Amino acid sequence: MRLKKIEIELQNWGEFKGKYIGKITYEDGLCDSFQFGLTPDICSKFLLPIADQVISSSKELGQKLAQSFTKELEPSKQLES
Numbered sequence: 802m803r804l805k806k807i808e809i810e811l812q813n814w815g816e817f818k819g820k821y822i823g824k825i826t827y828e829d830g831l832c833d834s835f836q837f838g839l840t841p842d843i844c845s846k847f848l849l850p851i852a853d854q855v856i857s858s859s860k861e862l863g864q865k866l867a868q869s870f871t872k873e874l875e876p877s878k879q880l881e882s
Contacts, residue, residue: 802827 809823823835848855 802829802831804828 804825805828806826807823809821812818812820812822817836820836820838823837825833825835
């Protein structure tokens with residue numbers, strides 16, 4: 802089985818509030834769900850190795866988003882004619 806997708810989401814309400822709920826999907830269509838709790842120390846062990854890439858990707862996404870808004874807000878050249 803080859804991993805196709807993994808989703809992890811922090812629950813903000815309900816019986817799993819404060820826990821992470823995840824779902825793993827494999828290429829053959831099989832799925833499995835899981836839950837776990839993470840302390841800030843454990844989170845930092847996972848996030849520190851990828852922090853620079855996450856920051857870089859966030860900046861790129863922010864720039865693309867800002868450019869899309871700028872294009873939407875520019876007056877149409879057809880209206881100027």
